[in-house]
Amino acid sequence: MSDELFPELPGLEWELTKTPIFNTKIMTSINGRELRASYQAVPKYNITMSFAFLRESKGRNELQQLEGFFTERRGAFDSFLYKMPDDNQFECTFVGDGSTTTYQIFKKMHSLHMPVSNTMQMTQPINPNMWNQVETKNMWDSNIEKPMWNNEMAGISKDGKYMLNTPLAVGEVVTVKGTFFYRCRFADDEQQYSNFMAKLWKAQKIELVGSLGVKV
Structure with a gap:
């Protein structure tokens, strides 16, 4: 399991698809009544994309980037991180x-808070009193336990956790923004590239299997 990022290449077409998939066992009795058992609390995703062009030149060799990345993963063997276009930002x-x-960092999905387990690491100073939304707390009071200027740090780990040196006081509110990734693997052990013009190739169907969890 690697933390290598799937290369962001310019030839990506708009036909990118994302298909959430659950695993449900359905048993039907003689009278037609169903019994259902769910084996997944969160979905896996089938992700399909295509590249209209992959340049093969000394300055811009996108074919080599994609083919090399696929080879390094040994096809479907090794997983990696994928930054889904327009679906990679969280606000918690x-x-x-x-x-x-x-x-736990999460992705908002309608009324759900879907945990995400692959996030961009970040560490920064934090001062809960400066941004406190509790009106009864005085920012400038010298008697508060946490003075306005202090050395407290907060960070986002790569496994989807927001961590503080010391806990927030009761009622203190903090909003965290950042980037998350899908944990993916290639769906197959083969890829096909078509040479349609000199130094220009295309990849019509790149399929991934992905998850918001630690493993896929």
């Missing part, structure tokens, strides 16, 4: 309870 709001220092 957490409310302090006085004790929690680690929060």
